[in-house]
Amino acid sequence: MTATWFGYRDAPEDDGGAARAWWDRHADEYLDEHGTFLGDAGFRWGPEGLAESEAGLLGEVRGADVLEVGAGAAHCSRWLARQGARVVATDVAPAMMDAAARLDARAGTRVPTVEADARALPFADETFDVVFTSFGAIPFVPDADRVHAEAARVLRPGGRWVFSVTHPLRWAFPDDPGPDGLTAHRSYFDRRPYVEADASGHVVYAEHHRTVGDHVRDVVAAGLRLRDVVEPEWPAWNRQSWGGWGPVRGAYLPGTAVFVTTKD
Template structure:
């Protein structure tokens, strides 16, 4: 355990509350405001998130989203027996569950997250994964440091300038390396974020890219999420120097009976909830 790890562990008991009184709206939110809101929100809500979803995520599984698609079955990073010895960066790692799975396959993962509190949970679970607290738009690594970069709902939905993040990923990847990430499926932005029948009627334009913002009484953003269409995401990847290899839209499996926010068996059997982009560094 290094000095930074000790600092994270010492601060473990300093959690604060959630944002129950925040007002939801749609308005512009730039790079700095989005980053600040994400760091604060995840620091305040990491405990609740890990308590509510930790059982589903496990301590050392690689789950791509609420549907429960497991990397052990999907092999979107490549065959599991080919991961041994690879340098892998997980962006938006949370409690580093995915990184632990990668380590169990013989890879050398690094878990990066913007949230100090999420990384404290990574320390709590343990496993000796190297942890880095940093913004995905300014990765603190040398060029060509990694063979793979991955992110399961981490960073990408919350950044105002995804091309900047993708270019950073391109920079730290070695030639031919894969960049695989999952996000809320863009079509879900046209529907209310409700798991029941009320979430099955279109209520907004799929083409409205105005950020979703939760703000406090002073109008300061405490949570920001950015919407892009499928076409936007493909163009962003190409602009950053990637080649799209696959676009996976997981179907809802029969075994998964739980609800998670707006995700549910009812909706998952009718519309996709997650989009996974598999790309390679050109």
Template sequence: MDDDNRVTRRRVGDAEIRRANRRWWDTDANAYQAEHGAFLGDVDFVWCPEGLREADARLLGELAGRRVLEVGCGAASCARWLATQGAHPVAVDLSAGMLRHAAHAADRSGVRVPLAQADALALPFADGSFDIACTAFGAVPFVDDSAALMREVCRILRPGGRWVFSVTHPMRWIFLDDPGEGGLTAVHSYFDRQPYVEQDETGVATYVEQHRTLGDRIRELVGAGFRLVDLVEPEWPEGHDGIWGQWSPLRGRLFPGTAVFVTEKRGQERGAPRPR
């Protein structure tokens, strides 16, 4: 198989997706942390390559005393930051390689949070266990049945609990993954939901990432039992000259690269007295 066939858009079965992405993140964990670890920090909550920080955005609401689940935590820098804000976080990821880096970062920083290896589609927690769930580019783009993921997160949240997640902005799927001028021309249909797939010489998927439109995401959330509070599209900040994959100052000044969905589980209104 030539290099042109190593990257494609095609349907992939659930079992192949799980194997591919688990193996990818286990294998790529060292390279990923070497490239992005300094930007993400050991104890920091960065939502996206644009550099939006939870310390400034406050999308999660009140943190002190809240039980928070970080889904698809990677090296768990966000969960450790949450712990410094008085929250009680738990961090889960499918990849043992990424969780290994989470343990190393805990040793370096001295900030420790509970870590668990778990599938986001089968979270090992009781109903209503958490006040908040969050992820910065974790889990959501890597599962085929993201509607099921939304339902699973809704299950482990109490009524009124907040679910906030960042993903690649859906309109970015129109363009090539090119941070330069080649990434300014629309080449794909926004409505093509076939995933981006990297595959080996035998045609077996080695990396799979899913595309959903904005409407798809909102319907998934509403169907799972959430209400949309906000949709944040971070602008590219002045003076930020970093490049992360297809994110760059050139593209960032023209159209959004990240979408952050801020939602709450329907039921008890936020701020109402919580049952003991």
């Protein structure tokens, strides 16, 4: 399905199913464009290029039971497996899980994968020491509170839930990596999602905006404790643009927020 309309509007008919269909259709295109960058460090928290090897936001992973939700082709999980973690990767899109299997075969590092919605994980309570997602799941569902609740449910006491999302401030600015993206054009408090629809008005893609406060409230409601919010600066070595991210905007505006939480 081709989008014939795009913009910001309420999308009550979007239950998250559009995300599954969109990522299924565009998995190969996405990986062709970004796969090298994602695979260079093995685990990046966002387009700035912050790597888990330097950030250490998950803590010690060797010997830990780790779950990645919204894993895409499981680049992050593959890196964690090489660090000695017992890791499982989940994603809602079958095409992404197929891509993960192909990359496993190429890399010689096998990561168990499960096709699953992050809002209804097929795992028992208190199964994992760490749960995380790098730009997965949360932006693509209207009810992100359910993602946080599921992460908290499957975490063992003392475990970490770490997630990265588009920095909420960015929603006030055009999705343009150049100078035109430096002038705010809509309210930061406008929570209507970005929507693409086909000729019949059916939603084919939706990305949901939440403020910093919304994310904090969702974490607290899930019974988790917020430990840190990391806002990566744009590094001098990274000259590429990725959608609305790039060195021009990155010099002035944060593009990614990484929330680090724990289950007491």
